[in-house]
Amino acid sequence: MPLPDMNLLVALDALLDEGSVVGAAQRMNLSPAAMSRTLGRIREALGDPILVRAGRGLVPTPRALALREQVSHLVEQAGQVFRSAESVDLANLDRAFNIRTNDLFIALYGAQLLRMMHEQAPRTVLRFVPEGGQDDDAVLRDGRTDLLISSSIDLGPEIKVQRLFHTLYIGLARREHPIFDGPITPERFAAYPQISVSRRGRANGPIDAELALHKVQRHVALITPSFHSAMFSLPDSDLILPMPANILASVNKLDLPLRAFDIPLPMERVTVMQAWHPRYHNDPAHRWLRQTLKACCQMEMGEEGQWV
Template sequence: MNDLHNAELDLNLLPVFDALIRVGNVSRAADQLAMSQSAVSHALKRLRLFFDDPLFMKTGSGMQPTPRALELRGPVLSVMGTVRTELLVREGFNAATAKRGFSLLLTDMGELIFLPRLIARLRQTAPHCTVRTLQVAMRHVQAVLESGEGDLALGSLHAVPKGLFQQQLFTRSFVTIVNRRNRWIGDTLSRDQFFAMEHIVVSLSGKLEDAYDAIVDELDGPRRIYLTTPHFLTVPMIIEENPELIATVPRELATKFAGYKSIRMVPTPMPVPPFAIRQHWHPRFHHDAANMWLRQQVKGTFDTFPE
């Protein structure tokens, strides 16, 4: 890179590159940076001119980085991480005036059960901030948190990637949901009935060993698994149309599903240990003021979450 290019590099452009490489969208990058879309577009134009490369190309799935942008990703994220954690940490985070978006990695169950309560708190404490949820395959969780595209991962993660910080929020129990039209099942479900019937399990990875209720198979032997799905919210509709199927799900979710006229919940016929719900974050943002504040809000919200 020649001296002219060095003289023309404006370090104020680095936060724009950082935001674009993380979120892949001009409008969301503008929200995170509290800038207008036109200002972000202008900054991108200057970055393209400086590096003599398009950097980001529009596709049907958002703006995808070019090979040159991928080369720059590591150094820029490293610089921005140092700025956030070493230089800006003392500035703190003023929630009352801050304008930024927070991104949470959640399942559809988390969106249904936990997100409304958290949003209610955030709307009071940070009225100018916004929230975005992401559903990410387990193998990508660490990379998404490391890049800053996601701030926190909330839930009961199986095989949590090494190196992530985590904090337990609360524990929850399992119950089994069945179709009311299934006359074979009374007010309780016997162990023999449980293992004779076919089950629906939820696994984000699609692997049975990663299923949310995999502990059942570990304790009492394998069930007859008919359907594996990454979506909790489709389970009651499937059971509604297929009365011979059952599923074991977290109690809060079963309570919601019982709103379907055809769905009811029964105790799981063997003792199943409760599972822990935790928040996870990457060490890069352990001392980031905004991330620290967000973690405090999440913890405060669920410290009083009813059993």
Template sequence: MELKDVDLNLLVVFEHLLRERTVSGAARTLNLSQPAVSNALARLRRMFDDELFVRSSKGMLPTPLAQDLAEPVAYALESLQVALSQKVSFDPLRSERSFRIAMTDIGEVHFIPRLMGALRERAPGVAVATVRNTAVDLASEMSLGKIDLAVGPLPELGSEFFQRRLFRQRYVCMFRPGHALDKRTVSRSDFEGAEHVVVTAAGTGHARVDEILAQRGVQRKIRLRVPHFAALADIVASTDLVATVTETFARRSAAYFGLRHIPHPIDLPEIQINLFWHARYHRDPANQWLRNEFVGLFSD
């Protein structure tokens, strides 16, 4: 097959079928009829002599050949789009775009209030949706443009991603006022003697803390495990349980729940929070604008 034999419009349909996994979804996003998309898929199948997509209970799944074609086709179309759109800019004051950002629930606590406050003034029509990075194939979703940015310690995002450090922070020990640890000096034995609540945030950088404590032989009396940070401050405020959390989370919990925190009695490494975006969207004006908002609001 030679390039002159390829209809560019068919490749556009191919990429949308990869994203949507249904003919109806691709037709809707392309503003075409379903028969038109079905006809394009039939032509694609003849052109590549492959089914490309097969029906399943989870939608139309790509064949191995379609998976092999996904990245080069995406890069080719994105490069062409960038070349054709060099003079196109992003106007946040007029835009009604919806951005999707991957972050943890503790990330939502730290980033979303300030971000939405800024957008209210600078981009009143822009909407934001958050998604858990552990709930999706993050690298794939970002490469396809389904997720615009990701925030956190995400070592699994490889060389096809750009990243920018936002800030570093330390871990602290958080508890209610009047707790036995609420004193000037807390030893390792004091820490081990307390009862603990642990957030089992698998797939996040915070899970690394539990690994480090275990490696150092720290023996905690874990009375409660929860899957997220959402209720952690409420739990700590109404019990004698102790939590190991980031300092930014502890400060916010102190402001809203009156909780106390101290430097952690175990020497834990600081955690670095980075902003990630896929190389395909490095020059995309909308993505650039949102990245600049994050850096301006949260970078140290």
């Protein structure tokens, strides 16, 4: 029995990941016409159209959906045959790593992470990718993002996840804010306009659920995509910004007239995680990146991995 063309398997993996002939062609450095011909060969070999037209785009058939994980696993296994899973020559590693995270994580850890990386791998490049509208798991599946770092990761079951640290939410307001004129109770906390930081534009979260137990409701007057931009709205207003406690070190460096306080609610700890696609799980250079990032975060943590 003749062996199947393994190039078709790689092309099928790219097509299923991208959901687009043009996107798969770009990934494999082929022309769209060549990828279209390859798709025709895949359809003939499998006896299924694999991708069908839906409006202006393409959608996978049920057979394609059933094959997606199997194909991805086979391509990953084949790739491991041609690369060492034991070690990497860090001194000569010439590679750019793309990490998607928010601006304050970059401010807190970016410089230290780069220093730690260059101590062992001076030729590496660290590229931070801003958070955007694309879904987190899609960002990892497309192969162009090495790591996703976030406290709100909603990913598919195949994505690998590792905890980096825990932190708590605290409040931040201008130094002369009237909230500091008396004991900070849930009622007084909710009495002032607040900022919600959400790249998806959400106004509500765990704080609102806790306030509801006290039969009070806060007014979210401003929604921003990042904590960094939100901070600069505080000095000239009565706005309150709930934020992770580990950000406070970055706030203090800005020398803004701001003051932190404990939120008078039993808030759950926030878990910050790093996530990656299985295609990189056994890659030695990527494993080194994950270990370095974990060590970088642990330098600022207590023994329990919690911000102190």
